[in-house]
Amino acid sequence: MSDTVHGQSLSAVTGLVGSGEPILCHWCNRAYKPRQRNQAFCCPKCSDDAYNSAHPVRRSGIQTRLVLDPPSEPIQPLDVGPTTAQVQAAQAKQTVKVLGMLQEAGTRGVSTGDFLEAHIGRFSARIGELRAVKWRIRGVRESEHAWRFVLEGRS
């Protein structure tokens, strides 16, 4: 063991701490005059180093991961939902389904409840799309929130 710590000789250090009762730092072995009872380390850095040394598993685990893991892939934006094309395709599918229901129902028509049971979301928008491509669909209001839609043909 060297008697040189922190670049200073032990005697020089002990000279600095004066006439108290210098003790040796538990970590670096430097002699120092404790400012508090039961002080084990000369400085906060030694205290930290000693603590980290006493907890090697967790510490080395973190360091191993930081140092040894392969560089992470560039972060891709998360898929937070369908793309515009997927939405349009799904809507088109629903629009076709709505048309099929209307055709099947004939003059009986399809009610709001029928669409909901068939899990057609926003069926009024789908009917609007059918009307936009010249399907004639008559809406009959049955109650405050219920409609019945009857396909009458194509113009």
Ligand SMILES: [Zn+2]
């Ligand atoms: Zn120390």
